Each structure stands twice: as C-alpha cells, then as structure tokens.
Amino acid sequence: MALIETRDLSRVYDLDAGRVVALDSVSLDIDQGDFVAVMGPSGSGKSTFMNLIGCLDRPTGGQYRLAGTAVESLDADGLARLRNREIGFVFQQFNLLPRVDALGNVELPMVYAGFDRRTRRERALQALGRVGLADRAHHRPMQLSGGQQQRVAIARALVNSPSLLLADEPTGALDSRTANEIMALFQELNREGATIVLVTHDAEVGRHAQRLVRFRDGRVIEDRRQTPVDARDLAPEAAE
Amino acid sequence: MRLVEAIRSAFSAIMANALRSLLTMLGIVIGVAAVIAMVAIGSGARNLVDSQIRSLGANLAIVTPGNVTQGGARLGAGAASSLTDEDARAIRREIDGVVAAAPFVQGGAQVVAGGNNWGTRIYGIDLDWFSAREWDVATGRTFDPEEVRRGDIVILLGQTVARNLFGEDDPIDQIVRVRNVPFRVIGVMAPKGQSAFGQDQDDVVFVPLDTGRRRVIGRNYAKDGSVGSIFVKFANESDIVPGIESMTELLRQRHRIIGEQEDDFSIRNLTEIANTATASANTLSMLLAAVAAVSLLVGGIGIMNIMLVSVTERTREIGLRLAVGARPRDILSQFLIEATTLSTIGGALGIALGAGAAYLVAQLAGWPSLVSTNAILMAVGFSALVGIFFGFYPAQRAAKLDPIEALRRE
Numbered sequence: 001m002a003l004i005e006t007r008d009l010s011r012v013y014d015l016d017a018g019r020v021v022a023l024d025s026v027s028l029d030i031d032q033g034d035f036v037a038v039m040g041p042s043g044s045g046k047s048t049f050m051n052l053i054g055c056l057d058r059p060t061g062g063q064y065r066l067a068g069t070a071v072e073s074l075d076a077d078g079l080a081r082l083r084n085r086e087i088g089f090v091f092q093q094f095n096l097l098p099r100v101d102a103l104g105n106v107e108l109p110m111v112y113a114g115f116d117r118r119t120r121r122e123r124a125l126q127a128l129g130r131v132g133l134a135d136r137a138h139h140r141p142m143q144l145s146g147g148q149q150q151r152v153a154i155a156r157a158l159v160n161s162p163s164l165l166l167a168d169e170p171t172g173a174l175d176s177r178t179a180n181e182i183m184a185l186f187q188e189l190n191r192e193g194a195t196i197v198l199v200t201h202d203a204e205v206g207r208h209a210q211r212l213v214r215f216r217d218g219r220v221i222e223d224r225r226q227t228p229v230d231a232r233d234l235a236p237e238a239a240e
Numbered sequence: 241m242r243l244v245e246a247i248r249s250a251f252s253a254i255m256a257n258a259l260r261s262l263l264t265m266l267g268i269v270i271g272v273a274a275v276i277a278m279v280a281i282g283s284g285a286r287n288l289v290d291s292q293i294r295s296l297g298a299n300l301a302i303v304t305p306g307n308v309t310q311g312g313a314r315l316g317a318g319a320a321s322s323l324t325d326e327d328a329r330a331i332r333r334e335i336d337g338v339v340a341a342a343p344f345v346q347g348g349a350q351v352v353a354g355g356n357n358w359g360t361r362i363y364g365i366d367l368d369w370f371s372a373r374e375w376d377v378a379t380g381r382t383f384d385p386e387e388v389r390r391g392d393i394v395i396l397l398g399q400t401v402a403r404n405l406f407g408e409d410d411p412i413d414q415i416v417r418v419r420n421v422p423f424r425v426i427g428v429m430a431p432k433g434q435s436a437f438g439q440d441q442d443d444v445v446f447v448p449l450d451t452g453r454r455r456v457i458g459r460n461y462a463k464d465g466s467v468g469s470i471f472v473k474f475a476n477e478s479d480i481v482p483g484i485e486s487m488t489e490l491l492r493q494r495h496r497i498i499g500e501q502e503d504d505f506s507i508r509n510l511t512e513i514a515n516t517a518t519a520s521a522n523t524l525s526m527l528l529a530a531v532a533a534v535s536l537l538v539g540g541i542g543i544m545n546i547m548l549v550s551v552t553e554r555t556r557e558i559g560l561r562l563a564v565g566a567r568p569r570d571i572l573s574q575f576l577i578e579a580t581t582l583s584t585i586g587g588a589l590g591i592a593l594g595a596g597a598a599y600l601v602a603q604l605a606g607w608p609s610l611v612s613t614n615a616i617l618m619a620v621g622f623s624a625l626v627g628i629f630f631g632f633y634p635a636q637r638a639a640k641l642d643p644i645e646a647l648r649r650e
C-alpha cells in the first residue's frame with residue numbers, strides 16, 4: 001500500500017472572474033521512502049497539490065488517502081492531528097517565529113502534540129543536531145543565515161517523526177551553494193527512510209530526487225524515475 | 241498547550257510591544273483603580289458611620305441649650321443653661337418611643353490618686369446614661385438609684401484614667417480626689433476605644449449628676465437642676481423624626497416660648513449626621529462606579545482593537561501554527577489568554593493605583609484605609625472578564641483563519 005494515494009484529486013476555485021481549475025483529476029501514488037520532485041511552470045498547480053496532500057486544503061473532488069486514512073472524512077481537528085503527527089512542512093519563506101529562538105521554533109509541533117517541556121527540549125535539541133545546528137539552539141531567526149533558518153525549519157518538520165516531508169520550493173530563497181547543502185540534507189533524510197515530496201523550479205534541484213513528476217495546467221504530464229545525483233558529489237563551484 | 245506556558249508566551253507577545261500594550265491597558269488600569277477606590281471609600285465611610293453609632297449608641301438624638309443659629313454664644317461664662325433635669329424627665333415621660341433620656345453636665349478635672357495626677361473630662365450623669373450610650377462597667381458596678389438621688393461622692397473611671405492612676409492595680413474601693421473632694425471608685429467602664437474623630441473615649445470619669453453639678457463642675461449650672469445636654473435614645477430609627485418634632489413642641493411649652501420666638505434649645509439627630517456621611521460617600525462611590533464602568537468599557541474596546549491588530553499582524557504566525565498541527569481551539573485559546581493576560585496586567589496596575597488613591601482619600605477623610613481582599617479579587621475578576629469578553633471576537637477571527645490563506649498573507 002502506498003503512503004499517498006490520490007484518485008481524481010481536483011481543486012476548483014469558483015471566482016467572480018470565473019472558474020479556475022487549479023488541480024484537474026490527479027491520480028498519483030507515492031510509496032513510503034520515495035523522494036519525489038514536483039516540477040512544472042508557474043500556475044500549473046504544484047502548490048495546490050502540495051497543500052492538498054499536506055492536509056492544509058480540502059479538495060473539491062476525488063479522494064485522498066494518507067497512510068490508509070481517508071482524509072476527506074476528517075474534521076478540522078482530525079486534519080490538525082494529521083498535520084501534526086504525519087506531515088512535516090518546509091516552506092520557501094522558512095516561516096519561523098521571529099521572537100522565538102531556534103529551539104523554541106523546533107519545539108512548536110511538539111507543543112501541539114502535548115509533549116512535556118523536558119521531552120520537547122530533548123527532542124528539539126536532537127533535531128537541531130540532526131541538521132547541524134546544535135550550537136545555534138538559542139539564536140533567533142534574525143541571527144541566522146537563510147540556509148541556517150531553512151535548516152531550523154527542516155528540524156521543525158522532522159521533530160515529530162512524520163511519515164511525510166513536504167517542501168514547497170525550499171531552496172527558492174537560497175543561493176545555489178546553500179541550496180545544494182539543503183538538498184544534501186534532504187537526501188540524507190531520505191536515505192534514513194523519510195518520504196519526501198519537493199516542489200522546485202530548478203532542474204538542478206530536481207536531479208537530486210528519485211522520481212520526477214511534471215505538472216501542467218493542473219494535470220500530471222510526466223512521471224518518471226531517475227538516478228538521483230548525489231548532492232555531496234557536487235563541488236560548491238560546480239553548483240554555482 | 242499547558243496554561244502556564246500559554247501565559248508565558250502571552251507575556252512575551254505583550255512585551256514585544258511593551259508601549260503599545262501599556263497604552264492599551266490604560267482604560268483597564270483606570271477602570272480597576274476606580275473600582276478599588278470606590279469599594280475602599282464606600283467601606284471606609286460605612287466604617288466611620290458604624291463606629292460613630294457604636295461609640296455613641298444607635299437611634300440617638302441630642303438636645304443642647306441655645307439655638308443653632310446663635311451658636312453657643314449665649315452660653316458664656318456664668319450664663320445658666322436653659323435645660324433642666326425636669327426637661328429630661330418630661331421627655332422620658334411624654335414622648336413616644338423614647339427609651340432613655342440622659343441629662344448630663346460636663347467639665348474638665350484633675351483626678352488625683354496617691355502620687356498620681358491625671359487631667360481628664362468629668363461627666364455628671366444619671367442612670368439613663370448607661371442605656372442611652374449602651375455603655376456598661378467592665379468591673380465593679382454602676383451607680384445605684386439612691387446614690388444618684390442623694391448625690392453620693394462615688395466615681396466611675398474610664399479605662400484610660402484607671403490605667404494611668406492605678407496601673408495594674410484594682411482601683412475598686414480606692415479613693416481618688418477631684419477638686420479635693422475624696423471620691424470612692426465603684427467601677428471601671430468598659431473600653432470604647434477611639435471615637436470616629438480620633439478622641440480617646442476612655443479618657444473620662446463619671447459621677448452622679450447632682451454630685452457633679454454641686455461639687456466639681458458648678459459654674460455654668462448655677463441654676464438649680466440645670467444640665468448641659470440631654471441624650472435621648474429611641475427604640476426604633478423610625479421613632480426619631482416624629483420624636484424630635486414632639487420634643488420640640490414639648491420643650492417650647494415648658495420653656496414658655498410662643499409664636500415666632502426662637503427656640504432656646506436645639507435638637508440634633510445623631511443617626512442623621514452619620515447618614516450624611518454615608519450619603520456623601522455613596523455619591524462619591526456612584527461617581528467612581530460610573531468612571532469604572534466607562535473606563536472598563538473603553539479599556540475593553542481598546543483591547544479588542546489591539547487584539548484585532550495583533551491577529552492581522554500575526555496572520556502568518558497563525559497559518560504556521562495551523563500547519564504544524566494547532567487546532568482552531570488552540571489558536572482561540574492562545575489569543576484569549578493573550579487578551580486576558582493583557583487585561584489582567586492592567587488590572588494589577590489598576591489595583592496598585594486604586595489602593596494608592598484609596599489610601600490618600602482615607603488619610604484626608606480621617607478613616608482607616610480599607611483595600612479588602614474581596615475588592616482585589618473582584619477587580620482581578622473584572623479585568624479578566626473584560627479580557628475574555630472583548631478578546632473573544634478577535635480570537636475567534638484568528639481561529640477561523642484558513643491555513644493556506646494565512647500562510648500566504650504578507
């Protein structure tokens with residue numbers, strides 16, 4: 001059984017200006033442990049797809065199962081629980097809380113999972129160590145570089161051990177060298193068993209995935225497996 | 241999320257905009273300060289009245305010689321008082337609802353016992369005094385009717401006098417001298433403490449009316465049977481006003497005052513004097529209540545406004561919290577707690593301000609400053625309620641945000 005199963009998944013916006021079909025009957029399976037790059041032109045429905053499989057948005061048609069759970073049947077609290085336990089989201093703009101240090105940011109999902117302070121602290125430190133930022137635990141986002149901020153965001157996405165890691169253009173705000181470091185981290189997490197779906201505009205970034213899905217006008221127009229390029233092999237100069 | 245942590249994070253959100261938060265709280269601060277001051281002033285005044293009634297006795301009127309419009313001027317040295325024992329007796333006999341009519345004379349005196357010497361006030365009284373003033377002896381006994389009738393040379397000491405003359409010793413049956421007249425102590429009065437105006441009411445001695453008049457006070461009471469004033473005690477508060485009317489009638493008759501002629505006495509309702517204090521305190525309280533209500537309302541609206549601004553400013557934060565698994569009710573309680581923390585801090589500042597104001601008023605008015613725990617709890621409760629009530633709408637708006645919309649907002 002696949003981790004993600006979508007059947008004719010659709011998202012239609014009814015606007016005064018007219019109907020916008022952002023996602024048009026997408027049926028796609030993604031297995032546990034896969035590393036998928038989602039590509040396609042602007043407005044092709046990539047973010048719409050990510051938001052739907054991330055349980056941030058509800059489809060207007062079709063079905064979606066995440067780890068066997070029929071997501072359409074869940075209420076707001078059920079969706080919140082799924083986002084909390086099963087999904088880790090990484091955003092292009094990092095979305096860290098500015099007033100809280102790195103540790104506090106990483107703790108946030110565990111706050112809503114109901115862990116006590118000590119457990120939270122322990123696991124957050126562990127997650128920060130995992131992304132190589134153990135020594136920056138008490139730095140605020142403002143005191144960190146873009147790449148470091150994105151690492152903190154990744155640590156936050158990892159900390160509840162979700163079954164799915166979703167990243168919508170995680171390298172979009174970073175220079176290519178830093179982007180490469182972030183991709184190396186994603187590959188490492190994937191080797192350790194994380195299922196990753198990642199949206200990118202950058203073909204170089206897409207090459208690090210095992211599978212490439214291309215969208216156009218809300219439909220999947222290409223879906224192929226590829227041999228991933230190891231981000232560690234790319235010299236910083238080569239990536240530039 | 242546990243409450244303590246929620247409050248802690250609410251604090252840091254508030255401190256992030258310290259000045260703005262402080263200005264927002266101002267309405268609550270003033271409102272709560274007004275509540276605290278209102279309660280303190282109200283109960284201060286009530287205490288004043290209570291202690292007045294307690295130390296004088298309830299349902300009391302006092303008949304004094306001379307007319308209020310003329311002041312005490314007519315009672316110069318040597319002038320005889322217009323009131324007599326007989327007036328008191330007539331009042332006791334003929335006015336409805338009167339339970340005691342206590343005529344008395346008073347003056348200052350040096351009281352000497354052994355080597356000790358104490359200056360105090362001396363009262364000549366009859367038996368009605370004890371019931372009129374609701375005042376009994378602590379040790380020994382009061383006068384018996386014969387002693388009063390004969391004008392025996394016996395004396396009752398107030399607590400302060402007894403202590404200063406005899407220390408720890410028992411004064412009963414000891415001899416004290418007043419103007420060289422040797423009095424036998426037959427009792428020590430129960431302690432009354434301070435009067436509402438801060439006098440020591442226990443610094444006093446009592447002798448039978450006639451004894452006082454003839455032996456130790458004399459002077460103004462040359463005319464036979466004349467007295468200084470008369471305390472009149474009524475059974476019920478409702479008897480006082482009609483009682484004063486019929487007393488006026490009675491005394492005018494007895495003093496042969498006719499037609500347009502002015503009274504040669506005046507009668508004051510002591511309960512009414514006490515009630516005037518309550519009334520003015522009530523007026524002040526009402527004013528403060530109005531200030532409190534308006535300030536709390538304005539403060540609440542201020543909090544609502546600032547919370548709406550805060551929700552708008554932090555839309556992305558809300559979106560992110562939703563994305564990492566916050567339920568709508570987590571967002572709701574976060575903003576509710578923030579609003580409540582804000583208003584409660586305002587409440588705490590208001591309590592400090594209100595207690596300060598109450599203390600100041602108490603100092604000026606001369607009553608004990610009373611900031612009760614009840615008032616503080618009430619103020620805290622009020623300010624928390626304001627936070628919850630006015631924070632609810634903004635919090636609900638935050639909780640209803642759509643995660644994607646919120647995340648996309650700049």
Ligand SMILES: Nc1ncnc2c1ncn2[C@@H]1O[C@H](COP(=O)(O)OP(=O)(O)OP(=O)(O)O)[C@@H](O)[C@H]1O
Nearest residue numbers: 013015020021022041042043044045046047048049
């Ligand atoms: N809230 C919305 N209301 C109306 N239309 C929307 C909304 N969100 C997205 N769309 C439309 O849905 C389509 C797909 O948008 P989506 O954001 O998924 O594109 P995308 O592939 O992520 O593009 P980009 O690469 O620029 O991020 C677009 O045509 C967009 O205009």
Ligand SMILES: [Mg+2]
Nearest residue numbers: 046047048168
């Ligand atoms: Mg997009």
